[in-house]
Every structure is written in structure tokens, then in C-alpha cells.
Amino acid sequence: MMNPPKAIPSPRDTLLPFLSEAQAAALPYSPNLLPGARDVDTPYGVMRVYEWGPASGRKVLLVHGDTTPGPMLGPIATALAQKDCRVMVIDVWGRGYSDSPKGVHYDIRLFSMQLLFATASSSLSWTGSASGGFSIIAFSLGCAITMSFASKFPYLINAIILLAPAGLLRRMPDGYGSIFFRYPWLVPFTYIRKLVGNILEVNLASLPIKPAGSDGVNLTALDASLRSQSTEIESLDVPAIVQWQFDNHQGFVHSFVNTIKHRSLMHQSSEWRNICNIIKGESSGMPGAALPSKIYNSKILVILGDADGIVVAKEVSEDLEQMLGPEHVEFRTVPGGHGFPVPSHAEVIKHILEFWGLDVVN
Template identity: 70%
Template sequence: MAFSVAPLWSATNLLVALSSLAIFVLLRLTYPINNPMTPRRAIPSPRETLIPFLSRSQATALPYPPNFLPGSRDVDTPYGMMRVYEWGPEEGRKVVMVHGDTTPGPMLGPVAKALVQRGCRVIILDLWGRGYSDSPLDVPHDARLFSMQILFAAASSPLSWTGATSGGFSVIAFSLGCGVAMSFASHFPFLVNTIILLAPGGLLRRMPDGYDSLFFRYPSLVPLAYLRRLVGKILGVTLSGVPINQTLTETNVPAAPGVPPSSETKENQDLDIPAIVQWQFDNHQGFVHSFVNTINHGPLMHQHSEWSNICKIIRGESSSAPASSLSSQVHNSKILVLLGEADGIVLVNEVSEDLLQILGPEHIEFRTIPGGHGFPVPHSEDVIEEISKFWKLQVVD
């Protein structure tokens, strides 16, 4: 009688195939595969992929034109090119402003312009993968990557923002930017003298709707087209490039070589956040990559340890902070926190409870502003009023 080993070999081959597939998937998750023939350190922003192909008038007509804010410059870094804006009196109080995870720097433009009118020197930057900043590859979009942008922006200034006699600078941050700002201040306390947080992410107890999708956890295994569809749903945009037939409310506002950056800005241009979000989604080829990467690695949740460190510095309990740091300049002062009354993402009661537990009531001041998570845009006058009272600013003639 003949003996057949075919069934045994079939089972063995199947086991080997399944094991190989499992190993491939694990390696793919741990070490994303790049094409060695086209090595890139970053996905370029519309500064490179769009603006060079437009006329000056076409570029100026964009929802987010290259000359939207004064004093623009593009800074070359090890992670790619980043967009920075700086303007205001050279001798004024220095302020760095950091935006959130979905909208680029212009969303803070109205507040920045009001600060300049009150004598401040302001820097606004586009975070990685947003606006006119590139989207770094093979680097987690975490607090370390983003906080280094603040250092790059300050160091690229023609003025002294980081020198021994610079006097340091203040930081105003919104949403995700608050986690970035607190991380930066934790590691560079000698550069930061005051902090103002707007709708602060970083201590979220739960992620916003849609952010917890299982597909975002393993983006290298998911087709880009499907990731775009998921991100588009979160942002309330359409894949066709035509804005959806609805208006974003305050509670769901998400949160160039061809035309060189110019000091001639469109001062009278309205800030159309839905149009800017749609434009960025349509035209920044690295936005989805950076957005998903930020969901996985960004300082949105569980930043208690980082924030506790900066709070120790403020209370004067850290021996690592030099005398010119937050420990001396803000000691006996407070961090100002502005919260949206109807914010469905950063809840007033939760963030107040967590911050008071970390910092204590003597070192923090809370104020509520009408509106939802996107309150800095429609209620910029309320925001600047609270900041002006906190810093005792007045309009400069």
C-alpha cells in the first residue's frame, strides 16, 4: 500500500505561509517600508507642490495664501521646511503662538494682530503637516517633534529670542498646541516666562469622536484613500474638493517659491476656517499622514507627568531650572487657562479638576469664553480682553 505525505506537506506549507505573513505584518507595523529608490525625509507642503504653479493673483486668492500673515519665512530644519510668521515692535513683549491639530497658524491670526497692536512681537508657526510646513516621515509626531518647532522658530528670528539677555518669551497655545507648549516649557524653562492655554488638550480623558478608530492605529496597513475618508469625516470636509453644503459651528471647528513670502499681507481678508480646513485637506499631500500620526503619538492625552514637571518649576520646586526661568519669572503668578463654555472636547469641569490637582489654585487662573472648542476664532475679542487683563496690556498708539 502506497503512503502519501501530501496532506502533511500541505499543512506544513500552510503553517509556514501563515507564520511568514504574521512576521511580515509585525515588521511592517514596527518598521514601515519605504521605497529605497525614492528616499524622502518629508512630504512637501503646498509651498512646493502648489504655489509654484499658480500666478501671484491666484495664490493670493487662496483660502490660505502665502501672504496671509505678515513677516513670513520658511525655515529649513532636519525634519523638513516649516513656515514661520514674525512681526510686531522689535522691543515688544515676545510671544510664540501654537495652534491645534487640524487648522494651521492663521486661526490664531486675529489674536496675534491684536497683541501686536498692544506692543507685542509675535511668532506664529504652522505645525508639521499643516499649512505650509512639510510632513516629516519616519518620525513620530509627538511632543518632542512639535516642541522642537518652537525652538527652530525662535532660533531663526533676526532678533534674540533665546539669548541670555533676550528676556525669554511667552507662549499662547490652543488645543494640541497646549501639550506642545507645556512640553517645551518643561525642557526649556529658562526660555519661557509666561504660559496661556486656550482649550488645552494634553489631559483629555477621552479622544474626540472619530479619533479612536482602529484603522488609525495601524495606518501602514490601511489604504491611504480610506484613511483620507476617515479624516475627512472628522473634519467635516468632502473628498471632492468642494466644500460641503453646511457651515461649521463653533463646537465643531476643527479644532512659497513660486510666490515668495511677502510683507504685503491681505489685512482685510476674512478668516474662513472651513475653507482653510478644506484647502489644507485637498492640497497638503502630507496632512493626512501627520494628522493620523499625531492621533497616535501627539500630546493629546496622558501628559500629566510632563505637566507636573512644569508645575514644579512654576512652584519653584525644581532644582534643574536656572534662576532666570519660569521659577523666578512666574513664581507667585499663574498660568491663564481659557475654556469654551460649550466645548464638547475639552470639558470645563474635567480640565479644571485635573489642572487644579496638578498645579493648585494659587498658580492657575481659569476664565470661560462663549462658544465651543473653536472659540478663539469667533470670540477673539473676548480672548484678547482676557489676555490683556492678565498681562496688563494696552493698545499702543
């Protein structure tokens, strides 16, 4: 008797095998949009990882949010690689080219384990005693994942930078509070898909890309229309990537709804307090271990959008200052709403380099 599949496959398996190289390159999220792509098999499914930059450079892991895949942080990663950092970008479960695990809770534990899978898959040592540890730059949901991971593995991390951090939200974003996200079996999947589509502001009438002849769709004719602008990472079309993911990742809606259901965006104060106590030097993070003399330079950097209506700057500042004290957290603000890491990536990079004491000028 065959074992049931452990995951809903990503477009890596359901779409790419049916496209030519030119057609794949024309996708809003082409499979080689970022350098150093690899697919990592895990007990939960296959995940997509990108890693590039000098092998001897400062190691930096970038973790994205709940609606967009890894390339959203691509411009930041690219700029850091140009500053001689060794960068790693992942697609979290159910996004981009990572599968959607089945039969599991999409809680912080599942996503935190994914960071271990990613770093352990490298040919370089990211977690060994001689590696020097690594830094994490995270956005939105990725911040909740990062703070949980760091609270359990504090000696692997040498710096934390949070962009529009979710995890301590005082209220859910518009549309996220639907009772049907908690009890999705009460309504047809088509209704759940519509609710998610409305949150993402995608075209619900858009159709998945299919092989020629399978549904009357001619892929050759799509080559010119799939992508009307450059796929260079500096000119990301985020709405097009979101639409492509919504249409073509068969597990995305499942993963998105389950992430909301298991409260990964809120109520994470226990995990956050653990790592904040370590940063302040009040806890070692390991039973019986001595307090670390220096960790993260005893400070984290938080970058916020001045028009973000989801992660509100005033609320985040109040909550984190209460946990850390003003001497252990530095806040900076850039123009934009919740999606600021793409349009304001130059400002974000400037703040990161200044925080690390690196030369801002190329």
C-alpha cells in the same frame, strides 16, 4: 545614489509655483495672509514662520492645534502686535505651509523641537540670556506642545496662556479612536483619508487645485470661486482653510493620523506635572540649580469655551487645579465650542491683556 526626501512637501512647493500672484492671493490660506512670512529649513523639512511687530516689544509665540494651521491664531497675534508685542506664528508639521517629516514619530518631542527651530530662526534674540524670554499662547494640541517645551526649557518662558488645552484629555474626540489610526497600514490610504475627512467635516469629493492643463482644471476660472469673501485676518473662513489644507497638502493626512497615533492629545501628565512643579517653585527644572524666585508670576492663564465638548471646562479645571493648586492657575470662560479662538478672539484678547496687566482699550 540620491538621499530619499526627508519630508512630504507642503503646498509651498506643490501648488504655489504653479499659481500667479493673484491666484495665490485668492486662496483660502494665501501665502501672505499673515505678515513677516519666512520658510525655515530644518533637519525635518521646511517650516513656515511668521514674525512681526515692534522689535523691542514683548515677544509672544503662538502655537495652533491639530487640524488648522497658524492663521487660526492670526486675529489674536494681530491684536497683540497692535499692543506693541513682537509676535511669532508657526504652522506645525504637516499643516499649512510646513512640510510633513518622514520616518519620524509625530509625538510631543518632534513638535517641541519645532519651537526651537522657529525661535532660533529669528533675526532677533528670543532665547539669549539678554532676550528676557518669551511668552507662549497655545491652542488645543499647541498646549500639549507648549507644556512639554516649557518643562524642558523653563528659563526661556516668562508666561503661559492655554486656550482649550489638549494633552490631558480624558477621552478622545469623536472619530479619533479608530483602530486604523493606530494601524493605518491595515487599510488603503483612501479609507484613512475618508476617516480623517469625516472628522474634519470636509467635502470628500473636493479636488486639489492643479495647474491649467494638468487635469483639465482652468485656474483662471477659479479666481472668482476660490474665495468669495475677504482674506483679511479678521474675517477668516476656517472651514474653507481646513478644506483647502485637506485637498492640497499631500502630507496633512499622514501627519494628522500620526499625531493621533502617538498620543499627543492625551497622557501628557508627566510633562505637565514637571512644569507645574516649576511654576509652584517646587523644582528648578534643572538638576542642581537653585529654585527660581519668580517664574511666570507663579501663575498660568487657561481660557475655555463654555460649549466645548472636546476640552471640557470642568474636567480641565479639576485636573489643573490638582496639579497647580488654585493659587497658581486662573481660569476664564468665553462663548463658543472648541474653535472659540476665532469667533471669540476679542474676548480672548481682553482676558490676555487683563492677565498681563495691560491696557485693554486700544
